[in-house]
Amino acid sequence: MTGKNMEMTGAEMVLQAMRDNGVEHIFGYPGGAVLPIYDELHQQDTIEHILVRHEQGAGHMAEGYARSTGKPGVVLVTSGPGATNVVTALQDALMDSIPMVCITGQVPTSLIGTDAFQECDTVGITRPCTKHNWLVKDVNDLARIIHEAFRIATSGRPGPVVVDVPKDVQFATGIYTPKPDVSVKSSYQPKLSGDLDQIRAAVELMAGARRPIIYSGGGVINSGPEASQLLRELVELTGAPITSTLMGLGAYPASGKNWLGMLGMHGAYEANMAMHDCDVMLCIGARFDDRITGRLDAFSPNSKKIHIDIDASSINKIVRVDVPIIGDVGHVLEDMVRLWRASKAPDRKQIADWWSQIGRWRGRNSFAYAANADVIMPQYAIQRLYELTKDRDTYITTEVGQHQMWAAQFYGFEQPNRWMTSGGLGTMGYGFPAAIGVQVAHRDSLVIDIAGDASIQMCIQEMSCAVQHELPVKIFILNNQYMGMVRQWQQLLHGNRLSHSYTESMPDFVKLAEAYGGVGIRCDKPRDLDDAIRTMIDTPQPVIFDCRVASLANCFPMIPSGKAHNDMLLPDEATDEAVASAIDAKGRALV
Amino acid sequence: MNAQHQPTGSAYFIAKETQRPETHTLSVLVANEPGTLARVIGLFSGRGYNIDSLTVSETEHEAHLSRITIVTTATPHVLEQIKAQLERIVPVHRVVDLTVRSHELGHDKPIERELALVKVTGTGDNRVEALRLADAFRAQVIDANTEHFIFEITGRVSKIEQFIAIMKPLGLVEICRTGIAAMNRGPQGM
Numbered sequence: 002m003t004g005k006n007m008e009m010t011g012a013e014m015v016l017q018a019m020r021d022n023g024v025e026h027i028f029g030y031p032g033g034a035v036l037p038i039y040d041e042l043h044q045q046d047t048i049e050h051i052l053v054r055h056e057q058g059a060g061h062m063a064e065g066y067a068r069s070t071g072k073p074g075v076v077l078v079t080s081g082p083g084a085t086n087v088v089t090a091l092q093d094a095l096m097d098s099i100p101m102v103c104i105t106g107q108v109p110t111s112l113i114g115t116d117a118f119q120e121c122d123t124v125g126i127t128r129p130c131t132k133h134n135w136l137v138k139d140v141n142d143l144a145r146i147i148h149e150a151f152r153i154a155t156s157g158r159p160g161p162v163v164v165d166v167p168k169d170v171q172f173a174t175g176i177y178t179p180k181p182d183v184s185v186k187s188s189y190q191p192k193l194s195g196d197l198d199q200i201r202a203a204v205e206l207m208a209g210a211r212r213p214i215i216y217s218g219g220g221v222i223n224s225g226p227e228a229s230q231l232l233r234e235l236v237e238l239t240g241a242p243i244t245s246t247l248m249g250l251g252a253y254p255a256s257g258k259n260w261l262g263m264l265g266m267h268g269a270y271e272a273n274m275a276m277h278d279c280d281v282m283l284c285i286g287a288r289f290d291d292r293i294t295g296r297l298d299a300f301s302p303n304s305k306k307i308h309i310d311i312d313a314s315s316i317n318k319i320v321r322v323d324v325p326i327i328g329d330v331g332h333v334l335e336d337m338v339r340l341w342r343a344s345k346a347p348d349r350k351q352i353a354d355w356w357s358q359i360g361r362w363r364g365r366n367s368f369a370y371a372a373n374a375d376v377i378m379p380q381y382a383i384q385r386l387y388e389l390t391k392d393r394d395t396y397i398t399t400e401v402g403q404h405q406m407w408a409a410q411f412y413g414f415e416q417p418n419r420w421m422t423s424g425g426l427g428t429m430g431y432g433f434p435a436a437i438g439v440q441v442a443h444r445d446s447l448v449i450d451i452a453g454d455a456s457i458q459m460c461i462q463e464m465s466c467a468v469q470h471e472l473p474v475k476i477f478i479l480n481n482q483y484m485g486m487v488r489q490w491q492q493l494l495h496g497n498r499l500s501h502s503y504t505e506s507m508p509d510f511v512k513l514a515e516a517y518g519g520v521g522i523r524c525d526k527p528r529d530l531d532d533a534i535r536t537m538i539d540t541p542q543p544v545i546f547d548c549r550v551a552s553l554a555n556c557f558p559m560i561p562s563g564k565a566h567n568d569m570l571l572p573d574e575a576t577d578e579a580v581a582s583a584i585d586a587k588g589r590a591l592v
Numbered sequence: 593m594n595a596q597h598q599p600t601g602s603a604y605f606i607a608k609e610t611q612r613p614e615t616h617t618l619s620v621l622v623a624n625e626p627g628t629l630a631r632v633i634g635l636f637s638g639r640g641y642n643i644d645s646l647t648v649s650e651t652e653h654e655a656h657l658s659r660i661t662i663v664t665t666a667t668p669h670v671l672e673q674i675k676a677q678l679e680r681i682v683p684v685h686r687v688v689d690l691t692v693r694s695h696e697l698g699h700d701k702p703i704e705r706e707l708a709l710v711k712v713t714g715t716g717d718n719r720v721e722a723l724r725l726a727d728a729f730r731a732q733v734i735d736a737n738t739e740h741f742i743f744e745i746t747g748r749v750s751k752i753e754q755f756i757a758i759m760k761p762l763g764l765v766e767i768c769r770t771g772i773a774a775m776n777r778g779p780q781g782m
Contacts (some may be wrong), residue, residue, distance in 0.1 A: 124627060129638050133682040136626065153682060188623055188685040297607050314676035317669070 007179075011140045011171040012037035015104060016045060018147035021180045024048055024075050026066065026441050028059040032079025033119060034106030037171035051441055051470055054462040056083050058434040060090020061460065064099045065435030068421045069396055070442045071225060073100040073154050080106045081119030084165075085126060089428060091161045092130040096425025097248060098223055100159035102150050103131075109169040110138055123165045132160030138167070140175035148180045157191030158312040159223055191311060195328030195336065203283065203307040203324045204340045208347045210281035212304075212355045213241040216264065219248030219424065220286015220310060220330050222417045228331035229417040231338055232285065233257070238341050240349050242359055244272035246287050247409055248424040255413030261359070262368075265293040266560045267406040270367030270569055271359055276301050277566035278358070284308045286330040289319040290425070299565030309333045367558040368410050369572050377527050379404065379479045379550040383411035383451065386477060389534045391415075394446045396439045398422065400432040400456030403485035403556045408451040430459025433476055437463055440472040447475070447538060454480040455504060457545075464517035467543040475537050475544045481552040482507060489555045494562065514545035525549035611667035615644065616691040617702055617774045618675065619782055620660040623683035624650050631681050632660060641666060641674055645706075647771035657685065661774050686782065694776050704774040708752045713740040714763030722762045729755050740765075 009017065015038050019027070028051045031039045042050050053059040056078045063074025074094075078087055084105040094101045108117040124136045133153050135146045143166065150162045207213055215236060221228050229252040236243050236259050243253050244264040253260055262269030264276055273295075276282065282304045287293070294300045297319070306322040308315075309330055316325040326333055370380045383404075397412055398421040399405040405422055414420050421439060423431035436450040450457075457478055467474050487502040511521030520542050524533040530548070537544045557572040564570075570579065622628045629648055636643050645663040650656070664674060671689065678687045690702035710731070712722045715738075722741060726733065731745035745755050749772065756767060775782065 125630070128627065128631060129634055134627075186682070189682045312680065314673065314680050316676070318673055318676075 007177045009177055010174050011143050012041045014144045014177050016041050018144045022151040027075045027077050028053055028062040029077030030056050032083050034080035034168050054465050056086035057089050058460050058463045060087045061431050061434035062438030063101050064094050065421045065438030066442050067099050069418050069439040073102050076103040078105055080108055081121045084123040088130055091127055093423055093426040093428045094161040095130050098159050100154040101161040102154050103163045105165045107165045107167040110167045127163045131163050134163040136165045137170055140170050140173040144178040193329040193332045195326040195333040199324055199326045200336045204337055206281050206305055207239055211351055212280040214275050214279040215241050215243040215283045216287055217249045217252055217285040218246040218287025221249055221252040224330040231334035234338050242275055246293055250420045251414035251417045254415040263409050267556055270365050270558055271362035273566040273569055274362045275359055279304045282306045288315045295560040296563055296565040367571055376551045379407050379554050380411055382548050382550055383407050385530050386534055387412045396446055396448045398432040398436040398450045400452045401427045401429045402453045402456055404451055404453040404479040406556045429456040434460050434463050436474045437467050437472050440474050449475045449477050452476050452478045454478055455484040464519055468518040473541055473543055477546045478548055479550045480547050481550050510545045510547035519543040521545050523547040611669055613665050613667050615665045616671055616689055618662045619688045619690050620678055621686040622658050624656040624658040625683055628683045635677055645771040647773055661772055663772055688782050690774050690776055697778055699777050702774045702776045704772050706749055706752055706770055706772050707746045708769040710743045710759055711766040712759050712763045713765050718762045725758055
């Protein structure tokens, strides 16, 4: 650009800066304080705008888009309620480290602080739920700040950022700052490479291990596909068993021979037992969340722990580790693989006993459930969905609850970026808009939101968005008429008093789909399920699939409240009595 | 297995705290831009950390850098977290735990000073006594008429506390304290 056309309005700058940062899609909703930007959007066609029905939907769409592509998701909303509605999605992205850039309109600078119409303190409200945020008061700062916003959102530990742009700044004319080649913010310089001495110490520990385990998380996915490749290489080289958090599924293929399944509260028995009994734990891009560790003072008591994380504050936050490595997973794994190859590989016999022990744990078949010929078991529904979609180009999102855990247990992920779920915040209503975001980025892929009947109603309005933009997302509802996970906890903790966890008035999901202009399918017989799923896959419109499942099924195995990894409640032990007495009064108070 | 027969805690397991809390002084060098102080304070309130004292002012005008001095009380584990969390804030340049650093340098603790303005009203003996004590504490009179003094006193927190306690019966009406300014001994910078 020449000096002359570097001069433009703030609204033009927003779009120019987005183009300069590679933005192709925006999820947004117009309103008074962003009208100048919407006017600019109208006069160009390089950036596609997806009109949502609620700003929370825009946020989750951006998250799904980001998680499935590795690119930042971009949101554009108005001031006041536009900004407050997106807060849930911002916090969700913060907790799951999803890169998101959210542009909010603001009342004109002269009106800030006067309780103007649709005014709120957006930077104040979003300060704790963003990685960083800005209020732009001078149009000449706008482009620089947007470039910086993209860099901060996508580098280091990714996260959401907010740029609040008052309406007069959008109208004002100023000089556009081109995207800088290097960072200008000297206080923010994330460290990518890990300390080599520490990495060497980690390799030595792993080489000497008799009972090693690799515990990987969402950081591997965030680091990019190369990191997942390197993780697979490391598993192959070391021969160690690998488990993963909910957020890390797909980094190592579910069909891989060293795969133990997901760990944690509803994780596989073999994964949790191996975590408990291991002598060396290699934690890669995970953060020892409380759903993972269970009872902390009994968490993997006899192991040396190595922790790779790009965020120094994650190290020693919950669990004390012996070898901390601060750096990007991809960079650190590259060094680890290189050092492992250069050193003398230990004898595989060293871990043979460990593998036979793991074999015995696997034999417990902890995901077992009682099949039923008349009623669709939720686990069976996921298994069939997996079998019928696994050979396609499929992306899966979920809402939050039992269906989410069953999806994690029974759907096998072979690749990273194929699984979008709300892990940290646990946001009901995440899955459907996230699926729309995925579909925007992958128009020809099969995108399925595995949902619960309660969660799906939290952002159902986005059906209208999916129909408008011809995004053929499939919503696969495991409909048991309950908030299943709430009910499960009420059974465990509150004497089976099912306070407000039953939905007495359920919409007719088939008619609902049709009302929005989509297609509805209902299935309540196991024998009809495969055909119904095939019909769903072959339908070129958005589909709501109302899969009527056993209403009282619970999600097992489970580490009950207050228990350790080696103290799981297994499905065959989960009698009514065991469920009722699994957590005593002290555990109840602490939940 | 046999979950029902095992002792319990919680999935939100609250481990018994075995470390004793310590009081540390942190120096935080930040970019002087809108909202930075709010980020720092919000971090402390949001994550449940204590602030015993907080002082902030721009120290390098050209570079737009401010220095925040925070006195906080926490266990060593939490102190480590506070430092790491502060370093995560985008406009934070550097965080130094002055207390830890002073130990590394072979000192007992960092140098800490506070300034207070103390207004005392009174007549007769009380007035004479207040002036005499202020002199003993090396407090300066910075404003006065026949009914009052404003003293300026600088020193360790304990000295200021003591001065205020002594002034109380002599007609103390108002106190303003700056909070702690701190740095370590020796030629090394922060």
